[in-house]
Amino acid sequence: MTQAPAAVPNDAAPRRRRKEARPQELTAAALSLFVEKGFAATRLDEIAARAGVSKGTLYLYFDSKEALFKAVIAEGVVPAIEEGEAMLERHADDPVTLLREFLYGWWARIGNTELGGIPKLMISEARNFPEVAAYYHETVIHRGLKLIRTVVQRGVEQGVFRPVSTELIGNVFMAPLLHLALWRHSFGSCCARDLDAERFLATWFDLLMHGLGVRDAEPPQ
Amino acid sequence: MTQAPAAVPNDAAPRRRRKEARPQELTAAALSLFVEKGFAATRLDEIAARAGVSKGTLYLYFDSKEALFKAVIAEGVVPAIEEGEAMLERHADDPVTLLREFLYGWWARIGNTELGGIPKLMISEARNFPEVAAYYHETVIHRGLKLIRTVVQRGVEQGVFRPVSTELIGNVFMAPLLHLALWRHSFGSCCARDLDAERFLATWFDLLMHGLGVRDAEPPQ
DNA sequence: TCTAAATTACTGACCAGTCAGTTATTAATC
DNA sequence: GATTAATAACTGACTGGTCAGTAATTTAGA
Incomplete structure (x- = not known):
C-alpha cells in the first residue's frame, strides 16, 4: 500500500x-x-x-484504437518469434530433440503466457485488419512454418524420420498447439474442466513421433 | 431480375x-x-x-441481437452434429474407414461450407456469451469428441491401432480440421495463397494413420 | 375490408476521439 | 536550500457520430 x-x-x-x-x-x-x-x-x-x-x-x-491494436500485435510478436529462432539454434543437430523442444517450449514460453491470446485475437480480427494480418503472416507465421519444415526435412534426410510430405507439415504441427491456446482463451474459462495441457501435449507428441516413424522418442525432461 | x-x-x-x-x-x-x-x-x-x-x-x-446470435448457433449446429452421427452409423465396423470418412466428411459437409465459420465465431465470442458457449460445448464438442474417442478405442481393441492414450485423441484429431476452417475464415482471405485443403488433409491423414500404427491406409475415394 | 408483415422515422445510450485545464517534475534564480 | 518559473505528463468533461431497439405508418394478401 x-x-x-x-x-x-x-x-x-x-x-x-x-x-x-x-x-x-x-x-x-x-x-x-x-x-x-x-x-x-x-x-x-x-x-x-x-x-x-x-x-x-x-x-x-x-493515435487511435486501431494504432493501439497494431502496437499490441507488433510488440507481442517480435519477442515471440525471436524466442522461436533462438530455440532452434540450440539443438541444430537432433531433429527429435528440436521438435520436442519446440513443442514444449512454444507452450511454456508463448502458449501458456499472456502471448497465448494473440492467435485468438489475430484469427478474430484478421479480416477486419488485413494490413495487420499481412504483417503477422510474414513476420510470424511464414517464418515459423519455415523453421518447422526445415527441421522435418533435415530429419527425413538424416533418415531419422520416414519420408513424409513436408510442404504443410508445419501447419499440421502447429494446429494442436494453437488449438490448445485457443481453447484456453475461449471455452477453457467457461465450461467443463479445462483441457489438461500436459496430457494433451504428451498425446500429440507421441502421435507425431510415431507418425514420423520414430519409435523410441522419450517424453520431455 | x-x-x-x-x-x-x-x-x-x-x-x-x-x-x-x-x-x-x-x-x-x-x-x-x-x-x-x-x-x-x-x-x-x-x-x-x-x-x-x-x-x-x-x-x-x-428479440435482440443476442437472441439472433443464439439462433445462429443453435440452427447451424443441430444438422451438423446429426450429420456426424449419421456418418458414424454407416461404417460401424472399420475404424480406419471411419476415421477417413469422418475427416474428409467433416471437411466436405461442414468445414468447407458456410457452417465452417462457426468455430471461428464460437471461439471469438465464447467468453462474451458463456451461456451459448456451454450449449455449444455440450451439444457439439462433447458429443463429437466422444464419437472419435469411441472409434479409436474400438480400433485399439481390435488391434488395428497401436495402444494409444485415447482420453484426448478426439481433441488432437479435430485440431488440424478446425485449424483449416479457422484459416479459411481469417488469413485465408487476405494473405498469401490459401492453404491447399486437399494436400493439408492428406498430410494430416497420412501422419495420423502412421501415428496410430496403420501402415497401409489408402487415401480417400 | 381487415390483419399482420414490413417499412420508415425516430430515440437514447454509448463510445472514440478532443481539448482546456491540472499537477508532477525539472530548471533557474536568489 | 528555498522559491518560483517553465515544461510536459496527465486528467476528465465534452462532442459528434453510430447503432440497438421502438413506435408510427404503409402495404401485401386473404
Whole structure:
C-alpha cells in the first residue's frame, strides 16, 4: 500500500509521470482485454483504467484504437518469434530433440503466457485488419512454418524420420498447439474442466513421433 | 431480375410477405456477417439488408441481437452434429474407414461450407456469451469428441491401432480440421495463397494413420 | 375490408476521439 | 536550500457520430 508502481492500480494511487513505462502497460492491458472481449467490444476507458491511467493519456501514446491494436500485435510478436529462432539454434543437430523442444517450449514460453491470446485475437480480427494480418503472416507465421519444415526435412534426410510430405507439415504441427491456446482463451474459462495441457501435449507428441516413424522418442525432461 | 426469392436481394424487389422463410434467411445472413466481422462489429441494418429486409422486420423474428446470435448457433449446429452421427452409423465396423470418412466428411459437409465459420465465431465470442458457449460445448464438442474417442478405442481393441492414450485423441484429431476452417475464415482471405485443403488433409491423414500404427491406409475415394 | 408483415422515422445510450485545464517534475534564480 | 518559473505528463468533461431497439405508418394478401 505504498507508492509502489502498481500494475493493478490503487484507487488512492498518486498521479505519477512515467513516460517510459506507459506504452508497455497500455499494450499489456489492451492485449488482455482484446483477447477476452474482442477488439470492437473493448472500450478504451476500460483499457486505460486497467493500465492505471485516463483515456486522455492513452491518446498521448497511440493515435487511435486501431494504432493501439497494431502496437499490441507488433510488440507481442517480435519477442515471440525471436524466442522461436533462438530455440532452434540450440539443438541444430537432433531433429527429435528440436521438435520436442519446440513443442514444449512454444507452450511454456508463448502458449501458456499472456502471448497465448494473440492467435485468438489475430484469427478474430484478421479480416477486419488485413494490413495487420499481412504483417503477422510474414513476420510470424511464414517464418515459423519455415523453421518447422526445415527441421522435418533435415530429419527425413538424416533418415531419422520416414519420408513424409513436408510442404504443410508445419501447419499440421502447429494446429494442436494453437488449438490448445485457443481453447484456453475461449471455452477453457467457461465450461467443463479445462483441457489438461500436459496430457494433451504428451498425446500429440507421441502421435507425431510415431507418425514420423520414430519409435523410441522419450517424453520431455 | 424477376421476383425470385432473392438471397441477394434486388434493389427493385417488391415488398413480399414471407413469414416462413424469413428466420432462416436472417440467420444465414447473420452467420456470414458475424463470421466475417465479429459479433460486435456487425450492424443489424447490414444483416437485414443482406437478407433482403429492413431492420424492423428482423425484430419481428428475434428479440435482440443476442437472441439472433443464439439462433445462429443453435440452427447451424443441430444438422451438423446429426450429420456426424449419421456418418458414424454407416461404417460401424472399420475404424480406419471411419476415421477417413469422418475427416474428409467433416471437411466436405461442414468445414468447407458456410457452417465452417462457426468455430471461428464460437471461439471469438465464447467468453462474451458463456451461456451459448456451454450449449455449444455440450451439444457439439462433447458429443463429437466422444464419437472419435469411441472409434479409436474400438480400433485399439481390435488391434488395428497401436495402444494409444485415447482420453484426448478426439481433441488432437479435430485440431488440424478446425485449424483449416479457422484459416479459411481469417488469413485465408487476405494473405498469401490459401492453404491447399486437399494436400493439408492428406498430410494430416497420412501422419495420423502412421501415428496410430496403420501402415497401409489408402487415401480417400 | 381487415390483419399482420414490413417499412420508415425516430430515440437514447454509448463510445472514440478532443481539448482546456491540472499537477508532477525539472530548471533557474536568489 | 528555498522559491518560483517553465515544461510536459496527465486528467476528465465534452462532442459528434453510430447503432440497438421502438413506435408510427404503409402495404401485401386473404
